[in-house]
Amino acid sequence: MAEETLFTKIIKREIPADILYEDEDCICIKDIAPQAPTHVLLIPRKPIPRLCDASADDQALLGSLMLRAGDIARQLGIDEAYRLIINNGAGAGQTVFHLHLHLLAGKEFSEGGMGF
Numbered sequence: 001m002a003e004e005t006l007f008t009k010i011i012k013r014e015i016p017a018d019i020l021y022e023d024e025d026c027i028c029i030k031d032i033a034p035q036a037p038t039h040v041l042l043i044p045r046k047p048i049p050r051l052c053d054a055s056a057d058d059q060a061l062l063g064s065l066m067l068r069a070g071d072i073a074r075q076l077g078i079d080e081a082y083r084l085i086i087n088n089g090a091g092a093g094q095t096v097f098h099l100h101l102h103l104l105a106g107k108e109f110s111e112g113g114m115g116f
C-alpha cells in the first residue's frame with residue numbers, strides 16, 4: 001500500500017494543523033509557512049498525487065474544490081482579491097504529492113504576475 005501523504009495524516013488528525021473548514025470531500029488548513037497574510041490550503045480527502053493524475057472520475061470533485069475555494073474566500077473576507085495556485089510536479093514547486101490548492105491573499109500581487 002502506498003505510504004500516506006502528509007495531508008492524509010493531517011486529515012486523519014495524526015499530525016496537527018490549523019483546520020479552518022472541512023466537509024465530506026475536502027479540508028482547508030492554514031499553510032505552515034505562509035507566503036501571504038492569508039495563505040490556506042484546500043485539500044481533497046482523496047489523495048490524488050498531482051493535478052495531472054486526476055481523471056474524468058474526479059470531475060465533480062475538482063469542480064467542488066473550485067466552488068469551496070470561492071466559499072472560503074468569502075468566509076475569510078478576501079473574495080475581492082485572492083490568488084489560487086496549484087503546483088503540478090516538483091519542477092513547478094510541488095513538495096507535497098497530494099493535490100492541493102493554495103489560496104493566497106492580503107498582499108500586493110504584481111499585475112499579471114504569477115509569483116507569490
Ligand code: 5GP
Nearest residue numbers: 017018029030031032033087093094095096
Ligand atoms: P506545494 O509546494 O506542494 O505546492 O505546497 C505544499 C505546502 O504545504 C507548502 O506551502 C508548505 O508550506 C505546506 N506545508 C508543508 N508541511 C506542512 C505542514 O506540516 N502543515 C501545514 N499546515 N502546511 C504544510
